[in-house]
Amino acid sequence: MNSRNTIQDELKTISPLLADLEKVNVFDLPAGYFNKLPDALLEKCIFQSTYKTQPTEVPEGYFTSLADNILAKIKALEPGNAALELRKLSPMLYALQNEEVYKIPRGYFENLADNTMARVSRQARVIALKPVSLWKYAVAAVVTGIIAVSSLWFSDKKVSTNESVAVAFEKSAIDNLLKESANYTSQLQITSELATLPNDAIMSYLENTGTVSDFELLASTIEQQNLPSQDDYLLDEKALDKYLAEINSTVANN
């Protein structure tokens, strides 16, 4: 008691603030900790001393459970025990880990899949249009050739309607194709049909029919004064679109 008073007086001399503070224990303790501690410690001490005095012997069942013990320790280090690891490293961060500061729009995750699929579909549609360009250019090349040759023929020579022209492509085939083209009045129809054509077929057609000219059929469908100039065909893609649309509507009406 004398010693206590001395220590208290000493503290009062140094810091009256601390001397007046009530000594409150702020730390928590697991229930029954001190009841179990002596037996647990004794067991541990006996185990380790037994192991020390008989170094050539191993505790009973040691190797039987060794694999399981090692696996348990490995699992304890795995990401699944990240929470325990964090708690040891930084209890403050552990306490904060469920505090979410970022906000997201309501229903974001519910709609995410649908929104993503819609975006993918729009992209796919864009991609599907590309082969049309190739076909357009191919047709532009063919038609340009036809018009160029036919214009020469019409300006320089008299052609009998009964005269047959040595062609690499049959007249009936052109008829069928032109008549069939009337069926394709929408972009969607053209696109879906073009998707079925292999590139080899297009190339083969171009090689075989580069000089096709059925002048009788062309003459009946082409209004010479309405033809765009050759330069327009080569420079302006839309010029060909308009011309082809006009041909289609003329064939359809006939």
Next chain:
Amino acid sequence: MAEHSDDKELLYMFKNPETREQGFTRIIKKYQEKLYWHVRRMVVDHDDANDVLQNMFIKVWNGLDNFREDSQLYTWLYRIGTNECLTFLEQQKKRSSISLNDVENGLSNRLKADKHFDPNKLEWKLQLGIQKLPEKQRAVFNLRYYDEMPYEEMSRVLETSEGALKASYHHAVKKIEDFILNH
């Protein structure tokens, strides 16, 4: 005096092979709470305190046969316990390659993470102030403030002169007071 004779009886029981375990158990039961709280105030976390305490008593088991009784049993026990705490904190520092300041901040953070932590309460401010002290000075403050240990005993525990301990304690008290007043 009564306690000292009691300690002698415990030592006798321990040194006798037939009563060794019984003696050891009684030593643990007698000193476990005092030693636990001394360790806990140093390392803050219960699991760490439990590890340190167990390591400490294993050393007691292994070394008690060689105890020369030139000091009291509890002085010897406190010395082992304090050394175990300082070793533990040093290992923590090395393991995570952080500076002493970071160790102190780590302990402060552990306090702040306690579910009962209240920065407005003086007892928590006191703990935060204690954790700001260097490890050995923290031990000096705790032994004097909480365990009311005389400087003479403390010098045996910490193997430091009484004069140095007095100075260290005075400085510790002033530092903690300043911390409380400024936070």
